[in-house]
Amino acid sequence: MRSISELVKELSQLFTEVQVLTDIEDRYVYSFENIYTKPVHPMFDIIVRDDQFTASTKLLEWGRRNYITIYRKNTSDSFLLRDPSKISILLDNTKIPEISSGSEKPRKRKTLLKHKIQNYTHSVQNNITLAVQILISESNLTKCLQNNVSGRYCTITRSRNGIETWSAKGRMLLIRGLMKGDLETSKKLIDILYTCSECGNCFSESSKQSDFHKAIFHVRNIIAEKKLGPDIFQTTAFNISRTGDPAATPSEKRFTWLNNITNKNFSENPDILYWVGCMVSNRTPKTALAFYTILKEVQANFTMLGEDEGCCGYVLFSSGLWNEAKIIAKEIIQKIEKTGVEKVITPCAGCFYTFTKLFPEIFNLNIPCEVLHSTQYIKNKIETKELRLNPLNAKITYHDPCSLGRHCGIYNTPREILEAIPDLQLTEMTFNRSHARCCGG
The missing domain is CATH 3.30.43.10 (Uridine Diphospho-n-acetylenolpyruvylglucosamine Reductase, domain 2)
Structure with a gap:
């Protein structure tokens, strides 16, 4: 033979x-x-x-x-x-699954998995552990993923020739094998688990009762605690601790988008903290400046942390470095408490997701005031007629960020703002709302 x-x-x-x-x-x-x-x-x-x-x-x-x-x-x-x-x-020889382009359907999340997690009250971290244990258990859930299309869909599967090991289904089975002792923590297994972008498209396409990304979060934490995670994330953690930025952009360069603003006086007793976010400041400074301009236009009583703002820690959460992320979370809460503000507003979808979901779900920590995404604030100011919109004769589309859409459920607010602009025509992408494609960021 x-x-x-x-x-x-x-x-x-x-x-x-x-x-x-x-x-x-x-x-x-x-x-x-x-x-x-x-x-x-x-x-x-x-x-x-x-x-x-x-x-x-x-x-x-x-x-x-x-x-x-x-x-x-x-x-x-x-x-x-x-x-x-x-x-x-x-x-x-099965075809690579494609994301569906169906219309948004209401999420019915009150399933067996959610019920057990919500009623397991020893600690937030134990809740996530339970999610993984339920996910890999031998017993069938009431409505498990019976079809391979939803289980196999993944944003990056196509770039891996559709090999099932690199799909959502494949990652969950690798987690199962790892937790049950059937598989070792090999370099390949780590690479596969860390290529997940945590966009949530896989559970958007599934029966909607398994938040796969939470299992990924948990297992990455296990891997990171064993010092087996990719080295790049240790470098990222060092950059955040040193400069407050994952890419090590010096803090003094972070707010260069404000250089041409002459009146940068902030209130001594502000109601609002404008949390810009390191990605918005460095990657999309026009967004940072645009929302700053809106706050000034509506005469908001706000302040900013400037060079002391730092990073929200999302990359630390997602890479499994939870000890480092918890330090950052506590520092942020202290900074916000010192300002005495009633609201924190951010244009960064990642920061909003981190503050409103990850802080409380993973560490049982809460921002000491209301947290809004900038679109929620803008919509309110339009409704109260404090912000008047000029006509704009253009045809545009809107991309739903994974963090704001699938992870936080905010779909309508940005669209309602765009629809309020006179003469503006909003055209939806084929894949929108919970089916929106991940940008890969």
Whole structure:
């Protein structure tokens, strides 16, 4: 009998090396039909990934010539009894799942998973642990992800040739294998878990009862505590502690967008803290200046922290560096308390998500006042007629940020502002609201 290495070499010439999979992580994922059930068959020795129409014919012919049975994914072939003494090869020729472009539907989140998490009150961190434990348990949930399209969808899957290991389903199965001791914390497993952008498109496409990104958050924390996370995030943490910016932009350069403003006087007893955010200040300074101008236009009683603002810590949360993130969170709360403001307003979707969701959910910490996204504030000022909008004869579209939309549920507010502008025509993208594509940031 020919060896696996010989067959892999030959198959790599017939296809390509990246299409022929033999790593334990790939073999483990492909032994499952869906996330919440037991493996339906033993691990295959080799998986060939090719969704071209000719792939099936090409591989089946090769198998016949070599007297090797080829099993096909999502067909009765993959359930056939196999002789464990013979090499088994699986062909995955399923099409790469696409995000649906359906209209927004109300989220019905009161499922078994949510109910158990909300009623498990020992600590917030234990809640997240429970989410993972429920996710990887052997028992079926009431409405688990039975179809492979929703489970396999991922923003980056296409860039990985649609290999299931790099899909949402694949990551959840890797977490399952890691937590159950079936898999080691290998470099490949870490790479796969850290390529998730946490955009939320996977659970947007699913039955909506599993927030996959929370499981990713938790497992990254486990990996980071073992000092096994990617080195780049340690560098990022150092940059934040030193300069208050993930990219190490000096704090004195952060507010250069204010250089041309002559009247920068702030109230000594402000009601509002304008939290700009490091990404907005450095990457989209026009946004920072635009909202500053609006605050001045409505004569808001506001202040800014300037060079002392720092980073919200989102990148620390998402990379699993929760100890560092908690230090940042406590420092931010202290800074805000000192200002005595009633509201914190930010144009940064990431900061808004961090302050309103991550602080309380992960650390049980709360900003000591109301937190608004800039669009919520602007909408209010339009409704009270404190902000009057000039006509703008243009046809525009709006992209829903992942953090503001899927993670915080704010979809209508930005659109209502745009629709209030005279002569402006708003045209929706094909993929919008909860189905909006991730920008990759």
